[in-house]
Amino acid sequence: MNDVEKELRVRRIENGTVIDHITAGKALSVLKILGLPDSSQGVVSVLINSQGKYGKKDVVKVENRELKVEEVDRIALIAPNATINIIRNFNVTRKNRVHIPSFVEGIVRCINPNCISNSNEPISSKFAVDTENINLKLRCYYCGRVISEDIDKNLL
Numbered sequence: 001m002n003d004v005e006k007e008l009r010v011r012r013i014e015n016g017t018v019i020d021h022i023t024a025g026k027a028l029s030v031l032k033i034l035g036l037p038d039s040s041q042g043v044v045s046v047l048i049n050s051q052g053k054y055g056k057k058d059v060v061k062v063e064n065r066e067l068k069v070e071e072v073d074r075i076a077l078i079a080p081n082a083t084i085n086i087i088r089n090f091n092v093t094r095k096n097r098v099h100i101p102s103f104v105e106g107i108v109r110c111i112n113p114n115c116i117s118n119s120n121e122p123i124s125s126k127f128a129v130d131t132e133n134i135n136l137k138l139r140c141y142y143c144g145r146v147i148s149e150d151i152d153k154n155l156l
Contacts, residue, residue, distance in 0.1 A: 027058035029152035
């Protein structure tokens with residue numbers, strides 16, 4: 001076995017999406033955002049705590065699927081350094097870093113049980129996104145409550 005075969009842990013994909021540089025330990029949250037695993041989808045490969053150039057990271061490969069903008073926005077909230085690589089015919093045709101939006105709607109549930117967005121009213125949750133500090137913070141548009149930890153546990 002040569003050195004390349006020893007290092008190869010997940011095979012290349014012909015067509016689909018590779019989500020790289022996911023915050024270590026957050027790959028399962030990315031799968032939840034994408035509604036995976038789903039038996040109607042192609043092969044899904046997951047690397048957790050893989051050693052990268054800049055430390056540990058997670059990687060998700062999804063065959064035969066390109067992500068929607070809403071999915072990328074959700075991923076950005078839990079993995080702000082992720083890159084989205086579109087693969088066609090075994091080649092990277094597009095590579096983009098995720099961008100944290102300044103405002104999100106219908107993506108996260110407010111942690112305040114008394115917030116109007118958690119009632120039976122026909123409204124969706126809305127949050128202003130604060131990225132000034134190292135830690136990401138979401139401020140509810142309706143009640144002002146701030147979510148700064150475990151955002152992935154409050155994803156809709």
